[in-house]
Amino acid sequence: MNTVYAPETFEDGSTARHAPEPVLRFENVSRIYKMDRVEVPALQGVSGSIARAQSTFVTGPSGSGKSTLLNILGLLDRATSGTVDFLGEDVTQLSDKAAADFRSRHIGFVFQSFNLIPVLSVRENVEFPLLNHKMTARARRDRGAEYLEAVGLGDMMDRRPGEISGGQRQRVAIARALVSEPTLLIADEPTANLDSKTSRDIVTLMERVQREHSTSVLICTHDTDLIMPASRVINIIDGKTVQE
Amino acid sequence: MIWKIALRNILKNSRRSLTTAFAIGIGGLAALLFGGFVTSIWFGVQTSMIQEQGNLQIYRNGYLDFGAADPDAYTIKNWDQVVARLAADPMLAEELTMITPRINMVGVAGNAETGNSKTFIGTGIVPAEIDQMRQWDGWQINQTTPATGLTGGSAEDVVIGVGMARMMGLCADLAVPDCQDPPVNEAANASAEQDFSSLVAGESELATTDPTALAPQLNVMAATSTGVPNIARVSVMSAQSQSVSAIDNAFVMMNFEEARTLLYGDSQEATALMLQVRTPATLEAVKTRVAEVIAAEGLDLSVYHFTEVDPTFNRIFGMFTFMFIVVSLVLSIVIVFTIVNTISMTVMERVKEIGTIRALGFRKGFVRALFLTESVLIGAIGAALALVSALILANVVNSAGIQWTPPSNATPLTVQLMVLDNPMFAIGVVTTLIVLAFLAALTPTFRAARFNIVESLQRA
Numbered sequence: 071m072n073t074v075y076a077p078e079t080f081e082d083g084s085t086a087r088h089a090p091e092p093v094l095r096f097e098n099v100s101r102i103y104k105m106d107r108v109e110v111p112a113l114q115g116v117s118g119s120i121a122r123a124q125s126t127f128v129t130g131p132s133g134s135g136k137s138t139l140l141n142i143l144g145l146l147d148r149a150t151s152g153t154v155d156f157l158g159e160d161v162t163q164l165s166d167k168a169a170a171d172f173r174s175r176h177i178g179f180v181f182q183s184f185n186l187i188p189v190l191s192v193r194e195n196v197e198f199p200l201l202n203h204k205m206t207a208r209a210r211r212d213r214g215a216e217y218l219e220a221v222g223l224g225d226m227m228d229r230r231p232g233e234i235s236g237g238q239r240q241r242v243a244i245a246r247a248l249v250s251e252p253t254l255l256i257a258d259e260p261t262a263n264l265d266s267k268t269s270r271d272i273v274t275l276m277e278r279v280q281r282e283h284s285t286s287v288l289i290c291t292h293d294t295d296l297i298m299p300a301s302r303v304i305n306i307i308d309g310k311t312v313q314e
Numbered sequence: 315m316i317w318k319i320a321l322r323n324i325l326k327n328s329r330r331s332l333t334t335a336f337a338i339g340i341g342g343l344a345a346l347l348f349g350g351f352v353t354s355i356w357f358g359v360q361t362s363m364i365q366e367q368g369n370l371q372i373y374r375n376g377y378l379d380f381g382a383a384d385p386d387a388y389t390i391k392n393w394d395q396v397v398a399r400l401a402a403d404p405m406l407a408e409e410l411t412m413i414t415p416r417i418n419m420v421g422v423a424g425n426a427e428t429g430n431s432k433t434f435i436g437t438g439i440v441p442a443e444i445d446q447m448r449q450w451d452g453w454q455i456n457q458t459t460p461a462t463g464l465t466g467g468s469a470e471d472v473v474i475g476v477g478m479a480r481m482m483g484l485c486a487d488l489a490v491p492d493c494q495d496p497p498v499n500e501a502a503n504a505s506a507e508q509d510f511s512s513l514v515a516g517e518s519e520l521a522t523t524d525p526t527a528l529a530p531q532l533n534v535m536a537a538t539s540t541g542v543p544n545i546a547r548v549s550v551m552s553a554q555s556q557s558v559s560a561i562d563n564a565f566v567m568m569n570f571e572e573a574r575t576l577l578y579g580d581s582q583e584a585t586a587l588m589l590q591v592r593t594p595a596t597l598e599a600v601k602t603r604v605a606e607v608i609a610a611e612g613l614d615l616s617v618y619h620f621t622e623v624d625p626t627f628n629r630i631f632g633m634f635t636f637m638f639i640v641v642s643l644v645l646s647i648v649i650v651f652t653i654v655n656t657i658s659m660t661v662m663e664r665v666k667e668i669g670t671i672r673a674l675g676f677r678k679g680f681v682r683a684l685f686l687t688e689s690v691l692i693g694a695i696g697a698a699l700a701l702v703s704a705l706i707l708a709n710v711v712n713s714a715g716i717q718w719t720p721p722s723n724a725t726p727l728t729v730q731l732m733v734l735d736n737p738m739f740a741i742g743v744v745t746t747l748i749v750l751a752f753l754a755a756l757t758p759t760f761r762a763a764r765f766n767i768v769e770s771l772q773r774a
Binding site for chain 1: 315318319322323326666667669670671672673674675676677678680767768771
């Protein structure tokens, strides 16, 4: 399987894996929603970084601003103020097209409710993001199959999402997020709709993915039991970082 | 992949997709059938008129503008020589199936037996040639017009309009269905007879009917080219309905030679020459060649397309075309609203999917393409339904032999819904349906592409 992000070699001979270099830095990020005439601050000056080829957990109670932060870091939403630096590029002011292209190249998403396209088969769902890349249909097909094998669903390729379990759907979603070989994998409450055993399996799978593909993984969860050892944790309460 | 997603979503929402496709299909069916009918009018009415008047007509210059006031001043002199010159041209000899003369005339007709008299509008034709023209079927639509009934008869034989027969009191003699002779008014008859008798005073043998004649007789009187009244006795062979009531009430069709002798004596004059081409495709080339021959011979004549002489066809076709446009517009509005509704519902059901697609890095254009493809596919299915059902229904209607009489015709035409006879029209309707489906989906798809990604992902 291809390595997503080759370990970067520094002057002293160390690699990114050994000397984690942030792929993403965010400073003073605020997000204020306007509801009628009332301004509701969802994030208030949050700062931090996501290390290369490491897992980072964003925790906090419901409504604390975790998802808002992930949306901004995933270029799905724009910060009201503050800067987001992704691979050395300020991505806060990217146009809609440029942001889409950036997401396509560098970011994979895993959603709480899987968000698979119901009319496509499992393999077609995984292949789907590759439509954005200049690849032949055959190459897309092979790559999709390769990643489905990697998440243990090689024997379910032709099934529709409605024909597999929730845990299997999330595995498909993970394969879909990884198939473009992104720099950063963002998972927003990926286990919220799963039972505890399946949740643990999914997190383990993501940990393995992060390790095997040297992918930076950013997971948002309110379930602190899922936090893997040696992971970085950003804790947010009331839109503010209280611990990193 | 886009086509795959679109097709599968159509199948997933099969009931809604089919309903929309049916709405498009019914609209398309109506357009195809009505268009097929208009096409049949185009072919059928033109064929009728060409059978009667020829594709082209030659007149003396100025006749169409001033001939009605002074027809004798605008006749074609030595028409037989003109015909000979045209026939001598190799190209025209090959492409023309008929060149025949016609005389238009007006005069007074009287029935010496009943004393009825009235003005008539006459036409002098060569019956055998007109009967041959009436077999013309340049577009192969199997449409013919009944023969004149004058071929092979005497030079004095005429056919009159049913209205004319009624006015002359010949309904019973000619056994014309649904035609009643006028009530006898002795005083009026005496006066009319007196008037007409005075007109025919110089032709005493015409003042009474010939008791040995087999057919009812009329006296027809017209002014010669020198202004002298001339009169002839003709035998009425039959009464045939004419398309326009005013013409029907005054119509007399007689042999060309009888009319020519009545008006011009020994002079070879005719009002017009009617030309029929072998195939409509060569019409313009033939017209050009006829004009060249006329110019080369230095003749004071012009050649016209029959629609230039008689605007009836253009008016009829224009009227039906206008109706078709109005009906099509109404159908288009219904189709557009149906598609807008369907695609809007599809979009609203798939907001989360739209958010996901955008999150995965696809641009707005991809979202637009996705839903537009779906709409175009529904349009294509609807168009296919329209085409197939139109062909089936047209076949049924065409087999039924339903008849109708267009405004220009005296005899009815069989309704032929020509759905595929004009392939460009059928292709046009199918293309229009698909384009409508595309255009109608633009608004909802553009709206879908503008959805906020985060809000879309939060949808249940």
